[in-house]
Amino acid sequence: MKEDQASYFESNDFLDLLTCYENMVEDGASHYFDGIDISNIAEFYSSMNDDDKAMEAIRFGLSLHPKDTDILITEGQVLLRQGRSVESRAIAESIDDDNNRELLFLKGSIELFDGNPGLADEYFHLSVEADEHGPGLYADIIAIFTDYAQYDFAQTWLNEALALEPESKDFIEQQADLYFATQDYGNATKTYNLLIDDYPYDTYYWEQLICIAYRQENWAQALDYFG
Numbered sequence: 001m002k003e004d005q006a007s008y009f010e011s012n013d014f015l016d017l018l019t020c021y022e023n024m025v026e027d028g029a030s031h032y033f034d035g036i037d038i039s040n041i042a043e044f045y046s047s048m049n050d051d052d053k054a055m056e057a058i059r060f061g062l063s064l065h066p067k068d069t070d071i072l073i074t075e076g077q078v079l080l081r082q083g084r085s086v087e088s089r090a091i092a093e094s095i096d097d098d099n100n101r102e103l104l105f106l107k108g109s110i111e112l113f114d115g116n117p118g119l120a121d122e123y124f125h126l127s128v129e130a131d132e133h134g135p136g137l138y139a140d141i142i143a144i145f146t147d148y149a150q151y152d153f154a155q156t157w158l159n160e161a162l163a164l165e166p167e168s169k170d171f172i173e174q175q176a177d178l179y180f181a182t183q184d185y186g187n188a189t190k191t192y193n194l195l196i197d198d199y200p201y202d203t204y205y206w207e208q209l210i211c212i213a214y215r216q217e218n219w220a221q222a223l224d225y226f227g
Helices: 002-009 012-027 035-047 051-064 069-081 085-094 101-113 117-131 135-147 151-164 169-181 185-198 203-215 219-226
Strands: none
Touching: 002 012, 002 035, 012 035, 035 051, 035 069, 051 069, 069 085, 069 101, 085 101, 101 117, 101 135, 117 135, 117 151, 135 151, 135 169, 151 169, 169 185, 169 203, 185 203, 203 219
C-alpha cells in the first residue's frame, strides 16, 4: 500500500489533481472532486507531516460527500497518527463496510496503538484476506509491527511474505531491518550485504552497515564501509 501510494503521489495524474485542488484553495473557487481524490490529497499532506492541510482537505471532502468511506478512513488514519485513538476508533466504528481492507487495517492500527497486538493481528489478517494477499499490504503490516516493537508478530508476517515472494527486495530489506531492530547484527550484516550485491548504490544499506560497525565498536570496519 505505502509503496503503491508513494508511486502514485509522484505520478502526473496525482500532481495534476493536487495542482487543481491547491489552485481551488488559493482562488477560493468551487470545484468538484471525487471522494477517493480528496482521500488521496489528504493522505499526501499527511505523508508530508502537514496534518493541518490534510484535515482541511478532509473537511472539504466531507462537505461534498458527508459519509464517504475513503475520506472517513483517511480522517481516522490522520487522527491516529496524532495520537487521537478514541476519535479514530469512533470514526472506524461508524463505517459499515466489513470487507474494506483499508478500514480493517485502520482498526488493526488502532488496536495496536491501544496496546492490543493480538487483536490487531486478527484485523490485519482480515485485511489481507480482503486484499487477496496483496504484497503492499504485507509490507505495511510488517512495518507497523516493527515500529511498535512487536517483533515476533513482524517476523511471523515476514515469514509468510517471503514464502510468497522470496526474491522481493522490499521484504528482504524489511528482514534486514528487523534483524537490526532486534540487535541480531550478524544476520543484519549478512542480509544488507546480500542487498548490496544487487543494489550497490543504495546508500541506505551502507549507512546501516556503518551503524552496526559503530555499535559493535568495530572502527576499522566502519572506515572500510565509508571507503
